[in-house]
Amino acid sequence: MLVLRAVLVELEELDVKTISVSKTSLSDYLRGLTSTSSKFVWKIYRVKNIKFAVQSLWEHKPKLYTISRLGLKSVGKQICKYHEGPNEKIEEHWYCNRPAVSPNGFCSEHQKSPLAYYEKCTAGNLNACYAVDRLWAGEKYAVYLLAFGNNMFKAGMTRAWRVYTRILEQPHTVAHVVNVYDSIVSARQTERKLGRIVGVSEGMGVKREARLATSLKKIVNRAILEEEARRLARLAARVAGGETSIELFTILPRRPELFANAKPIAFNELVGKSLEIVDYWGGYLLVKSDNMYYLVEKMDILHRILRVFELTH
Ligand SMILES: [Zn+2]
Numbered sequence: 311m312l313v314l315r316a317v318l319v320e321l322e323e324l325d326v327k328t329i330s331v332s333k334t335s336l337s338d339y340l341r342g343l344t345s346t347s348s349k350f351v352w353k354i355y356r357v358k359n360i361k362f363a364v365q366s367l368w369e370h371k372p373k374l375y376t377i378s379r380l381g382l383k384s385v386g387k388q389i390c391k392y393h394e395g396p397n398e399k400i401e402e403h404w405y406c407n408r409p410a411v412s413p414n415g416f417c418s419e420h421q422k423s424p425l426a427y428y429e430k431c432t433a434g435n436l437n438a439c440y441a442v443d444r445l446w447a448g449e450k451y452a453v454y455l456l457a458f459g460n461n462m463f464k465a466g467m468t469r470a471w472r473v474y475t476r477i478l479e480q481p482h483t484v485a486h487v488v489n490v491y492d493s494i495v496s497a498r499q500t501e502r503k504l505g506r507i508v509g510v511s512e513g514m515g516v517k518r519e520a521r522l523a524t525s526l527k528k529i530v531n532r533a534i535l536e537e538e539a540r541r542l543a544r545l546a547a548r549v550a551g552g553e554t555s556i557e558l559f560t561i562l563p564r565r566p567e568l569f570a571n572a573k574p575i576a577f578n579e580l581v582g583k584s585l586e587i588v589d590y591w592g593g594y595l596l597v598k599s600d601n602m603y604y605l606v607e608k609m610d611i612l613h614r615i616l617r618v619f620e621l622t623h
Pocket residue numbers: 390391392406407408416417418419420
């Protein structure tokens with residue numbers, strides 16, 4: 311019996327490009343004013359290694375493994391997702407092993423933990439945001455914008471140290487960190503302000519599977535992906551005002567062409583099959599079984615008691 315706690319990814323840098331976007335408004339242009347432009351650095355990364363934080367139910371600390379094959383006998387009950395420890399060192403974290411009882415996945419003891427308040431805050435509960443600022447000293451929060459291949463953008467917020475992890479949890483073409491704050495209340499206010507711009511949404515009006523399909527279509531072609539970068543750059547320039555050094559980034563899967571043809575499936579439908587872990591991107595694990603490729607949402611398997619018949623690492 312084991313619990314998978316996190317998917318951890320090492321990235322490699324593939325390319326760095328400079329993008330210029332004109333900031334001239336229509337009224338300036340009509341008055342004959344010279345155009346000003348913003349320069350953006352666009353970094354393109356690719357998933358290099360995928361590791362899992364694996365917890366035995368008899369231990370509190372997980373171990374990191376690269377899992378190449380996984381066969382499940384069953385996907386069982388949810389375990390409390392509370393953990394604490396140094397940022398970015400998941401293998402040193404203490405994880406709870408009590409059953410989850412709250413709808414957002416915490417045990418009775420950890421429902422009022424800073425992490426539980428944090429999750430409520432990111433789900434839109436402003437009182438919980440004030441609690442996080444009181445309880446979590448020294449944490450920093452990044453507010454970001456991302457494009458996912460249609461005419462919309464998403465504004466979001468996360469702890470600054472895991473911004474790349476957070477972006478990789480979502481289907482995206484290009485992302486941009488708008489600002490970093492010491493207070494989650496300030497970060498949340500900026501996120502809300504961004505959500506009021508036309509074409510930007512805080513929550514997602516578009517389902518994850520639809521975002522997956524639209525973003526996959528764009529990331530397989532570099533010229534089309536660059537158009538996405540320009541589109542987000544124009545919005546970022548509007549938001550940033552006078553700032554000059556603005557950075558955009560994209561994280562690509564290792565095998566985008568396999569993602570595009572894989573079938574989304576619920577994890578419990580793969581119970582009893584031997585699965586090869588091929589890739590991870592957009593919050594989905596790409597697995598291969600009997601020569602078919604499937605996409606499984608990461609959240610379907612994390613923090614659950616798994617009984618395995620095969621585990622190769
Ligand atoms: Zn707990």
